[in-house]
Amino acid sequence: MSVYGNHPGTRPRRLRTTPAMRRMVSEHRLHPAELILPAFVRDGISEPVPVSSMPGVVQHTRDTLRKAAAEAVEAGVGGIMLFGLPEEAEKDGTGSAGTDPDGILQRAIRDVRSEVGDDLVVMSDLCLDEFTDHGHCGVLDDRGRVDNDATLERYAEMARVQADAGVHTVGPSGMMDGQVRVVREALDGAGHQDVSILAYTAKYASAFFGPFREAVNSSLSGDRKTYQQDPANARESLRELALDLAEGADMVMVKPALPYLDVLRRVADTVDVPIGAYQVSGEYAMIEAAAANGWLERERVIEESLTGAKRAGASVILTYWATEVALRLSRGE
Ligand code: PBG
Numbered sequence: 001m002s003v004y005g006n007h008p009g010t011r012p013r014r015l016r017t018t019p020a021m022r023r024m025v026s027e028h029r030l031h032p033a034e035l036i037l038p039a040f041v042r043d044g045i046s047e048p049v050p051v052s053s054m055p056g057v058v059q060h061t062r063d064t065l066r067k068a069a070a071e072a073v074e075a076g077v078g079g080i081m082l083f084g085l086p087e088e089a090e091k092d093g094t095g096s097a098g099t100d101p102d103g104i105l106q107r108a109i110r111d112v113r114s115e116v117g118d119d120l121v122v123m124s125d126l127c128l129d130e131f132t133d134h135g136h137c138g139v140l141d142d143r144g145r146v147d148n149d150a151t152l153e154r155y156a157e158m159a160r161v162q163a164d165a166g167v168h169t170v171g172p173s174g175m176m177d178g179q180v181r182v183v184r185e186a187l188d189g190a191g192h193q194d195v196s197i198l199a200y201t202a203k204y205a206s207a208f209f210g211p212f213r214e215a216v217n218s219s220l221s222g223d224r225k226t227y228q229q230d231p232a233n234a235r236e237s238l239r240e241l242a243l244d245l246a247e248g249a250d251m252v253m254v255k256p257a258l259p260y261l262d263v264l265r266r267v268a269d270t271v272d273v274p275i276g277a278y279q280v281s282g283e284y285a286m287i288e289a290a291a292a293n294g295w296l297e298r299e300r301v302i303e304e305s306l307t308g309a310k311r312a313g314a315s316v317i318l319t320y321w322a323t324e325v326a327l328r329l330s331r332g333e
Contacts, residue, residue, distance in 0.1 A: 028310045030303070032076035032326035036123065036276070036318040040215050041065045042085040043104040053211035054281055055288050057320050059085060065108055066115045068323070075326035079121035081171060081318055082108050085130055085216055094139050095131030099157045101164065103131075109165035123169040123198060124162045126183065128154060135220030137174035137227060146227055151176050156186035163192035171253075173200040175227040180247035198276060199249035202237035202263050204229045208256045208282030215281060237263050241270060249273065251316070256280040258305060261312040268313025277314035279305065284320045299328070 015025050041060045042049065048058035060068060069080055084105025086097035097103045105124060112122050128151070129137045138151030151174065159170055159182075170187075172179045180199050187195050205228035213220065229236060237254070244252055253276035254264045268275050287305065291298035302321050309317050319325065 028307055030306055030310060030325065030329055032329050033078040034310075034314075034316045035077050035306075035322040035326055036079040036081055036121075036316055037068070037072050037077055037322035038081045038083065038278075038318050038320060039065060039068055040083045040085060041104060041108040042217075043090070044087045051211065051215045053214050053285050054320065055292065057215065057284070059215065059217075062108060062111050066111055069112045069115050069120060072323050072326070073116050073119045075323045076330050077120065077322050077326045078316060079123055079169070080112065080116075081123045081125060082112065082167075083125045083130060083216060084108055088217070091131060091133040091219060093133060094154060095128035098128050098131035099154065099161050101161050103161075105130075106161055106165040109162060109167045113166040118168075121168050122166070123171050124167045126155060126158050126162060126170045126172040127174045128158070129174070129218065129220065130216045133219055135218050137224065138176055146176075148176050148178070152178055152182040155179055156182050159183040159186040159195075160190045160192075163187055163190060163195045167195065169196045169198050169251075171198045171200060173203065175200065175203050175224075175229070177243075178247070180244050180249050184248035196250040197248060198251040198253060199244040200255060200278075201240050201244045201249065201252040202229060202254045202260070202267065204231050204256065204260065206231065206256050206259070206280070206282070208259065208280050211281035211285045231259070234263050234266060237267060238270060241267055245271065245273070251276055253278060253318075254314075256283060257309045257314070257317070258283050261308060264309065264312040264314060274315040275313055276316045276318060277309040277312070279309065279317060279319040279321075281320070 016022055045061050048060050048064045051057045072080055086104050090097040109124055127137050129135055136146050138146040141147040162170055172183050180197055205225045251274045254260055254267055255278035257277040257279045264277055287301050290296040306317055
């Protein structure tokens with residue numbers, strides 16, 4: 001029996017009677033500062049290129065990326081996560097464009113920092129998949145398998161060049177074992193003690209990343225199942241979490257969000273560092289597509305999906321709707 005007994009006067013609906021009452025007793029409230037905008041910037045284009053499977057999302061030119069960053073600041077968004085897309089001809093086996101101090105991602109970091117200064121937390125994806133001709137997140141061994149330790153050396157280099165370019169936070173997303181430790185050591189060794197690490201801690205081999213592959217012109221033909229987690233596993237996330245924290249992660253992340261809210265909750269119950277949830281491309285595409293058909297109320301569903309992540313324990317949320325939602329929130333809608 002509940003602590004309330006069976007008293008006929010116990011009526012939860014009393015706290016739902018008016019908008020003011022519901023607002024007052026609301027347990028979770030979204031805030032612009034906890035939203036992070038993922039953004040794509042592509043080398044060698046003069047106009048932004050729309051991503052067809054993500055209506056409203058584009059591959060930015062360096063100029064339009066600056067504008068998007070300025071708009072994010074204006075809306076009160078908390079951070080921006082940058083993904084760089086090199087020219088096709090620059091892709092190679094080791095993803096060398098990813099560590100070129102003058103590569104697209106490094107230039108974009110400098111552009112955005114010069115635009116927003118410290119008004120936005122500037123973050124960068126620390127992974128090789130946008131830069132390799134095979135599309136994997138690491139380098140391959142002579143049998144075509146992703147070589148964990150050889151990849152770590154590439155990540156260390158990548159961390160240094162991104163930090164030199166002025167990034168506030170790096171986001172190692174390749175799911176290599178030991179990546180957080182190697183990135184931390186590389187940053188510290190180069191005098192970048194203040195650059196923080198948002199670790200992609202529980203990242204699943206998810207089909208919800210589908211539209212992202214178009215967004216980054218991915219060259220991948222196989223899958224990432226030897227490094228990203230099996231969607232069937234939840235407990236394993238706690239193992240990944242323990243390792244990332246021991247290796248020096250400042251923030252941890254669960255990705256995707258919606259199909260993994262249970263994992264988010266478990267992680268939230270375990271740690272005392274900020275937790276990110278990444279509402280990924282497929283989650284965005286599903287809602288936009290259904291809304292375009294008139295099957296879902298777009299804005300309410302967007303808000304509900306973000307509130308769900310928050311209720312499950314997210315402290316920050318990466319979402320392609322970050323600026324739009326932040327604007328609505330700051331207008332009090
Ligand atoms: C890897 C990376 C991916 C995403 C973010 N970082 C793709 C992947 O792991 O296949 C997916 C994000 C999304 O789907 O929105 N660099």
